[in-house]
Amino acid sequence: MLKLAKPNIRQLSKEEMEQYFREMGEKAFRAKQVYEWIWTKQARSFEDMTNLSKELRAKLAENFSLPALTGDLTQHSSDGTIKSRFRTVDGHLVEGVLIPTDDRKTACVSSQIGCSLSCKFCATGYMDRKRNLEFDEIFDEVALINQQSEASYGKKLTNIVFMGMGEPLLNYKNVLKAIEKISSPEGLGMSPRRITVSTAGVAKMIKQLGDDQVRFKLALSLHAATDAKRHEIMPINDTNDIQSLVEALNYFYQKTGNEITFEYILFKDFNDSLEDAAELVKLYRRVPADLINIIEYNPIDLALFEKPDEDKTMQFMQYLEKHRVNVRLRRSRGKDIDAACGQLANK
Known part of the structure; x- marks a missing residue:
């Protein structure tokens, strides 16, 4: 705090x-x-x-104080992505990313300074969690990235994803209050339908989102379709196994009807076989998910994972498509400035 x-x-x-x-x-x-x-x-x-x-x-x-977040460092990628490091009034650093495409300008924002979940493939997971971001600091992140989008691309943000540093559902009240301010006409006036909160899987809080009748979209960082494999790379699976997440996601959908996405990073020789794809299809059919995002792995210094070659990736995608799964390959953006998925670590 x-x-x-x-x-x-x-x-x-x-x-x-x-x-x-x-x-x-x-x-x-x-x-x-x-x-x-x-x-x-x-x-x-x-x-x-x-x-x-x-x-x-x-x-x-x-x-009173007015502890606004300030810009500390900005990096520009060759693909147009802009990574910003922000400084809090008490001297902590946190990162956010502007991801531009022809039809979208997306802000990827953080909810915590560091992270406590220790996912093995994520640079933020190797940092200590210093504290939660306050709701007004999260609002500042979005407001500053929106200004950046207008200055660099002449367009306001179209989308926001809570996929930066930290686990949003472990900073539940501040994340929800920030979204309330962001979507308020007095704030940035953005539709909650254009906001996605991504979680590593906190079943109890996914159910709470349902009880609170939230209007934003939900993404589950899945990355493995069996408990045995998920346990190896995501320690949170010890207390939030796949069965508990299936129940929570079904409860969330029953209460809200909101879009659910699975995020699945492909790791070479770990979760990229056709057997893994078959397990993923089975899981997809147990949850009213709209989409599976297959994500390219982005290397980090502290982990030994690699991304599979293009042929293996395409075989995995084709298997899912053949089994009537709505799937999309999400190409990495901002890799040259460590701004891509899993790379945020205040470097």
Whole structure:
């Protein structure tokens, strides 16, 4: 949790802000102005709030903090991908990525500083988890990447994926509140249907998403279709096995009807055989999944995995297609700047 000497003004609801201004003897519309500065105009400091008097700005600065995320480093890939490293007010670093295509501008955002899940193929998994990102810090990530998209490509973001650093469902309240702000007309006004939250598989919290009637899409980082293999690469499978995830995903779909995707990275000689494909088909039929994304493996220094050759990948894809699986091959973007899937580690 972020610890600050003064209360974070962005943690106040609109009603709490109105009450604060009333107690100060200020008119109620001042609260609306400040709220707009924070969420609609994305002010980075109280000094930015130019339609407030200097005295009022000074009073706000005296009583509150406004701990905005700041850009620390930007890298541009030869394929147009842009990776940003952001700095938190307490000095931690976290990464986000802008992935542009002809018809989409997607922000890949982080939900934690580091990660506690230790997936063997993921660079973030080899980092310690320092803390969860606050909901306003997640909002900042998206707002800053949106500004980047407008500046570099002349277009606003079309999609957001929570596939950066950390496990979103282990920072449940902040992720949901961030999405609420991102999709609010007072925030970025993005449809929740254009937002995907990706999880390594926390069955209890997948069910909670169903109970909370969320409107965004869900992706499960599967990467192996049997418990024996998944256990080898994803320690979370010890407490969230495939059967519990099947039950949770069916419950989520029954409650929301929202799109579910399986994410499956192909690892050479580990999960890329036709036997593995057959297991994946069986699992696909047990869950109302819309799609399986087959993902190219992106090498990291700390792991010994390799990606299979193109022929093996195509055989795997063709087997799935022959068995009426809706499947798509997701080519990696931003590999030359360590911005691709599984490579984020504040390098």
